[in-house]
Amino acid sequence: MVGRLLARGMAAGIVAALLGFVFARLFGEPQVALAIAFEAAQDAAAGNAPEPEIVSRAVQASYGLLTAVLMYGAAYGGVFAIVFALAYKRLTLSSPRALALLLAGVGFLTFVLIPDLKYPPNPPAVGLEETIGLRTAMYFAMVGIAIAISMIALLVGRAMSVSLGRWNGALCGIGLGIALVVVAQFGLPDINEVPGDFPAIVLWRFREAAIGMQLVMWSTLGLVFGALADRLLRSSAAQAR
């Protein structure tokens, strides 16, 4: 059963990635191109040689982007299926489709929005070469903290709903989760390496596109996986009878 859910999760993640890729091509790539043009103009003004292209821009923006997004979608689709298997009939929602949609929302908050509020996605030309180690460590630390916050909020919400009822119990969990996000926001160091003359509109549009792409991917993952899991769980329940 779990193996079949895992396969469906990865398949749903691949479908989600294909839609995410279309969104990224339409809304993300124009901003990446503008940021690279800014970087090239800065290099030229400083008299530096342009960065050598090991992989052409056309390949990076098509096959490279598609490959990266597919790997990401399959990975989080698999993680999603395992979390779903753990949560099914343990969290209060009994409908597989409703549970999948709830978990997709939690996944978007955990893996995208909470880390991005602290360390937002940056276009090319933003970010210093020498801080890549620190920035990578802080980013993955923030993802780890977000995972911990979501687990605490879900478990506290579930425990509190025994005495307070579902609705108030869930509100307790959400309130605690928000308080913990605030603590993380103030507790971790800020990183801001946006060049002073980087166009604000490109930065804003890039971040909109990056987060929008994730919203497309996580909602597709939840809806597609919910439909697939619903069919699988129904047919196995019918066989067990």
Next chain:
Amino acid sequence: MNTSVHTTAPVMVADAGIPLRDILPWGVFGLIVAALLIYFVGAEQGATSLISGHSVHEFVHDGRHLLGFPCH
């Protein structure tokens, strides 16, 4: 389909969710695969490097930026 689970313990499956001992091996397998995929999309030839050069980094470059991972 794991038929043995359904024939030996249908009540447990129906009432208490999928048993943890069934989830554990798939969970470990799924998380290892996911971690490898995310490592190559998000961090290889950036902060750390298993394969020399920049071709992996360059190939997934746009995805790495747009998916929110730190880059350069």
